[in-house]
Amino acid sequence: MFRIKPAMLKIAAAAWLLGATGAMADTTLEFTQWWEPELPAGSLRAIMDDFEAANPGVKVTLVSGPYATTRDQISVGAATGTLSDVVGLDGAWVNNLNAQNALADMNPMMDASGFDKSQVADIIKVDGKAVMFPVASFVYPVFVNLDLAAQAGVTKLPSTRAEFLEAAKKMTKADKNQYGWVLPLSLQTPSGVQNDMMSWVWASGQSMMANGKPDLEGKPVVDMLTFVKSLNDAGTISPGIATKTEQEKVEEFVNDRVGMMIDSLAHVNLIRKRNPKLNFDLIPVPVVENYTGKRGLPYASWGIGISAASKHQEEAWKLVQYLMSEKVNAKLVSLANAFPGNVNAKPDFVTSDKAFGKAFEIFKTGYLANEFTGLPVAEDLMTQFDVQAQKMLAGEQSPEQAAAAAQKGWMAKF
Amino acid sequence: MTRQKRSHHKLKRAVAPYLYLSPSLLIIGLLMLLPMVTVIAYSFQNSAVLRRDPSFAGLKHYQAIFDDPVFWASLWHTLYFTCMSVIFHMTIGMAFALMLNSDRINPTLRNILRVLYILPWLFTAVIIAVIWRLLLEPNGVVNSILMQIGIIGSKVEWFSSPQTALHAVTFANIWAGYPLFMVSLLAGLQGIPKDFYEAADIDGAKAYQKLIFITIPQLMPIIISISLLDFIWTMQVFPLIWITTGGGPIYSTEVLSTYTYKLAFSSYNLSQASASAVVILLISLGLTLFYIRYQKAR
Structure with a gap:
């Protein structure tokens, strides 16, 4: 007859205990x-x-x-x-x-x-x-359509904001639905503020913050807004800015409708898949005149x-x-x-x-910059800035007024 | 039968209907009442959902949204979008229903038109938004045609211009929604006795007189019911506006649904978003009560 020995009982009890306490789990x-x-x-x-x-x-x-x-x-x-x-x-x-x-x-x-x-x-x-x-x-480097650049007589890819404006003007042929730059500011996804606007500030080693607080009325942000406005006033930005999304930005680039765009490197394969014949190159986001320091890379x-x-x-x-x-x-x-x-x-x-490989070189020579990281309700801040930028581009206010209005809205969130 | 047995039997009879209803009541309670009550409770809390121990806020969040000019702009845009949509849904729906009900149109053509007119109803809101975004984009077909026939001199940014965006989204919604009216009114038209029109013919009534004195009065119950339902549904439209304009440019197409969505998922202010949702609920509730009273009166 089978008898339970005390030793067997002890082993069973120990196993149960280990299991129950999670030691064996x-x-x-x-x-x-x-x-x-x-x-x-x-x-x-x-x-x-x-x-x-x-x-x-x-x-x-x-x-x-x-x-x-x-x-x-x-x-x-x-x-x-x-x-x-x-x-x-x-x-x-x-x-x-x-x-x-x-x-x-x-x-x-x-x-x-x-x-x-x-x-x-x-x-x-x-x-x-x-x-x-x-x-x-x-x-997010700048993607340049080399064929459009060559047709427009842009022989040297832009390195400064002034060169970018000139290149964008040359590449713009509105009668052919062709524009120098594309700016997506849809309120549905306001990330264009971060990727396509503030990236100009960070590229020149500048900041939209001062002492942990927003500094949108400071020179870097106002200069950036003035620069974007000058691109818009020159008619170099593809129309439909206020409702354009990132996907539409990429589509326009893929279809030879814009010469330059700031976009995620993650889209390289997508762009090649959509238009295998597209001849493009990557450059860092251009900087302000005479800036020689390290470039912030959004x-x-x-x-x-x-x-x-x-x-x-x-x-x-x-x-x-x-x-x-x-x-x-x-x-x-x-x-x-x-x-x-x-x-x-x-x-x-x-x-x-x-x-x-080229983007990796840009990455290694610059530094990662995204000041929205760690900010409270970052998406809401982008939306607020987006609305003020839209008002500026619609001619309702100056860059300084846009910066001041955005600053007021942001301070309420801090 | 003893008195105790009789009272037990009475109790069983009284409780039985509620027992039959209990599965439905349970489902309604869980799926409708509970979320509604929860959102109402959130609107009176500070940091609702985001904190485990939210404090009581009183009417603070209602005060905040009523003090926000964007909320009032959203309310106005919602009313404009809804009223224009309902009026045009009804007008276009009536016109097409009369056309499809007319004996003067060749039956084959009528069948083709019937299919064509009902097409917008087959598309989802997302597809409709994408279609109209493509058609109305600055380099799109609409601008191209209008420029070719000389109606506009330069490209119009239909969705991106604050002057045209609200009209453009309203137009897209009108296009998407008229088939409901058309189908309902067509069914109503086919139910009007022919005798009425024959009597009117004998009296020498003209076509417009038959429309005003026979057709419209006969269709009035359908027109009012569908208009009220359309008003309630259109007031809550979200995907069409969100995908076409995102509430922009510069708040020009912000409606109550996009305003509430942004408060919740862009600002993470779920308390204020709940307060805004309660306001939408109250407006919808008022319209629904009106609809129910109308239905009862009939």
Whole structure:
């Protein structure tokens, strides 16, 4: 007859205890992001599988969705304390999330693990707390249609604002529906303020802020508005500015209807696919006269952070470290056609593709600049600036008045 | 039967109808009342949704939106957009319905027109927005035709100019919405007894007199019902305006729905967005009550 021995009982009890306390259970990290749908199918999961293999006992569940859905999901998760352990972040969100105490400070984690801070391109801090690393950056250089430039007699691609204005004038042939530049200021997606307007300020090493507060009435922003107005007054901007979206901007460039546009490097493959014959080159955003310093390069990024409410911050930090490590980061950004968050990582496309190679040189000689990162309600600030810029371009106010009105609106948000 | 048994039986009879209704009441409560009550509650809270411990704000958020000139501009744009849409939906719908009901048109042509006229109804709001964005863009077909026949001298930025944007989105909405009227009125027209018109013919009535004294009075219940429903639905239009203009340029097409959306998802001011949503709810509720009373009176 089978008899239960005391030793067997002890083993069973110990196993039950270990199980109940979680000592034997796997830790499952939840990672919410919008990257998976934008990457080749299965590629982010494969990276997570590699991470799991390198860290036994840690599993990663990917919670993926489109950008806008992820943004709303993260906002609600932060409010209800149900934010995933690891979250994909846009720089424009971090201020709000920090105000809700939803993001963990990664400074102590970096210190405890001896993390080499010099290897990362940037650390986004709010109130001294390290809340986000840019994992992959999508820079915004100027795309130039070389055929239109040659036809217009533009032999030297513009390096300064004055040269850009001249080139835009030469490329504009309104009777042929051809314009020098394109400016998308749709209120539906006001990111044109960041990518197509403020990028002129940052390119010249200038700032729209002073002492942590908006400085829109300062010379850099007023000069930029005056420059944009001069482009508009000269009729060089493709019509329909106030309702134009980024997609339409790219379509116009693809169809030889504009000579120059500021756009994300992420669109290079899309542009080639839509018009394989398009002959284009990339240049840095032109600067003010006599500026010789480093150029700020506008960018959008896939950022990463850790939830303050996470019960597995140690494991979450392991995942962040893993994605920021040289080899893994290079692999991820190669898949995304982005520039790395780890300064030592070199994506493979920069050696295999001339356009990306040139953009990588621009990236390496400049610095990443996006002052909307970390600002409160960044999208709302862009909308407010957008409305004032639209009024200026409609002739209802001067650049100085537009800057003053935007400054007033922004100060209310600070 | 004892008194106790009788009262038990009475109670069962009284409760039974509610038990039958309970699944529907539960669904209505969960899917309609709960979200509505929650949004109303948010409108009285500070940092609604974004904080776990929101404080009571009283009428602060209502005060804030009523003090905002953009809110009043949005309300005016909503009224203009809605009234113009309903008036033209009705006029065009009536004209096309009369045309399709007329014996003077060749039956084959009538069938072709029937299909053509109903086409806008088959498209979703997103498709309609994209179609009109393409047609009305500065380099689009509309400008090209108008310039060729000499109506305009230069390209008009229909959606991008503050002077034309509201009219342009209203026009796109009129195009999209008239088939509802057309189909409803056509059904109504086919239900009017022929005797009325024959009697009018004997009395020597002219075509316009038959329209004014027979057709319109006979269709009046349909016209009023559909107009009220159209008013309620058009007031809440969002995707068409959002995709064509985003509420711009310079707030010139901002309506209550885009104003509320921006408060919620651009400013993340969910308390004020809730207050704005409650205002829309109250306006819609007033119209709905009016509609219900009209239906009861009939």
